[in-house]
Amino acid sequence: MDKRFVVIVLDGFGIGAMKDTAMVRPADQKADTLGSLLRRFPELRLRNLERLGLMNAYGKESSCMKFAPCANFGKCELMHFGADTFIGHQEIMGTLPKKPDQHPFQEKAEEIRDCLEKAGYIVEVIERKGLRYLLVDEYATVADNLEADLGMCYNVTAPLDYMPFEKELEIGRLVRKVATVGRVIVFGGTGNTMQDLWDAEEIRQGRFIGIASSKSRSYEHGYQCRHLGYGVDPQVQAPSILGRAGYEVSLFGKVADIVNNEYGKSVSCVDTEEVMELTIREMGRMKKGFICTNVQETDLAGHSQSAPAYKKILEIADRKIGELMECLKKQDILVVMADHGNDPEIGHSKHTRECVPLLVYKKGMEGTDLGIRKTLSDVGATACACFGTQLPQNGMSFMSPEG
Known part of the structure; x- marks a missing residue:
């Protein structure tokens, strides 16, 4: 039976500062990437993310985007220290974050x-x-x-x-x-x-x-x-576990540069249209396996402190996610999430320590509140559980092995 587990990481797309920012990253206490975009562009409409439960995960509606009663949604806290793309993706894949040192x-x-x-x-x-x-x-x-x-x-x-x-x-x-x-x-x-x-x-x-x-x-x-x-063992991450078990593993975008994938395919790409099109084509080819795609240009817009550029990239990603959803079959699972925040209006150009949305789509699965997950690793653990393999080093599945 065909089954694809697809993860789209909207790099830097946070939905509000984590509670610990006052203590560990005071400059991020007011961070809210989605909120900043909605304040700048109250007419913003991301129809497919809305359908997937973005506003449910955010906890409030905007003038143009509402709660989706059939959505499966939650949000993830960052277990890793700070707010980092590299460590964030290692955490997604099932690594238990180890706090590094910071020194010259x-x-x-x-x-x-x-x-x-x-x-x-x-x-x-x-x-x-x-x-x-x-x-x-x-x-x-x-x-x-x-x-x-x-x-x-x-x-x-x-x-x-x-x-x-x-x-x-x-x-x-x-x-x-x-x-x-x-x-x-x-x-x-x-x-x-x-x-x-x-x-x-x-x-x-x-x-x-x-x-x-x-x-x-x-x-x-x-x-x-x-x-x-630091402290990353690829052999206990989802791509290695699934690859060793004989499943196809394909990584697209920045994730291809930063996550080990010795058993599968890795294609580096930055352009949002292109990286999403590569993902859609892979869906048409792959029968059973794991795909993870990083949409990097959202993060780049955050670093540039450009809310207009961020909005434009989100709209492209939203449209392509809609096209991707049309390719999904009965057993397929789609997860849309982020790795940290990057609020373009926070006043600095660094990543922001925010909770991130967890939006899950599977035909026949509706109205499930996945709650607040304590680690991004729950996504890697869920992917492994859905294929019946061993779980990665860190994380708990939020779905049954049958999906």
Whole structure:
């Protein structure tokens, strides 16, 4: 019998600040991504998300969007610390979040250098204004990430015409063994040189030094990237569990860059129309398996603090979700959710710590209140339960094995 479990992650689409923000993220206490959009655009109408129970999950109606009596809905809290796309997706897939450290690269520079030298790499220490970062085998820099919250990530950056990505990734994995920050991000592109990396060198707050990725020309040609998370074991996540059990697993959009999927298909894509069309086509091909798609442009609009851009992307995603729903068969399950918030009107350009909607559609299932889930992992656990496999490391299913 055909069965597809499909998860659409509207990146950064929160529905109100979590209760703990006053203590852990005071700047997010008034965060409400959906609420901000509705205040700016009271005429906003997302017909398919409304039908799926968006306003039910939000807990109140707008002038144009109402409660849906037949919807299956709830909302999820974030178990992971902060509000992070990478860790959010690991949590969705069933990882029990482990709180990372937050500190400058300076605190681990010597330990990481020793680890790399013991593995046979040639390591040069680059010093600027009392700060250090590493150059490994002439072409890979290891330093602070300057794009995320400072101190949360390290970057390994290389021009891939001079160092193969596989070698750069080996260096990154050794850095990951020592580092205790949330992510080690290994990336590079072709067509650039070390001079481009030197030109992108920056110091922030007098404590953090790194290669500004947007200035390094890494994204222009041949871009490759791998995010290595702290405390993340892919083997206990839903994609690995389902893949080992013989089910197809397909990841589209940013999730393809950040979630391990050694048994399945991963296609990186940013454009919302394109990533949703890829998902719809996959539905037409796949008979039995798991699909997860990340709509990244909502998050990008939040970072840009552009409510009009956010509204436009949501409307595209809503229309394509409607097309996707037409492809669903009796046993198929659709979940629409988010990984955190990104309120475009909060006054800063960072992610916001918000609850996220949990909207579930299956033919014959109606009017189910799924309540407040304590972790995003309940989605990965539900996917595994519906296919009758072992459950991931974290999470509880909100549906029976029969769906």
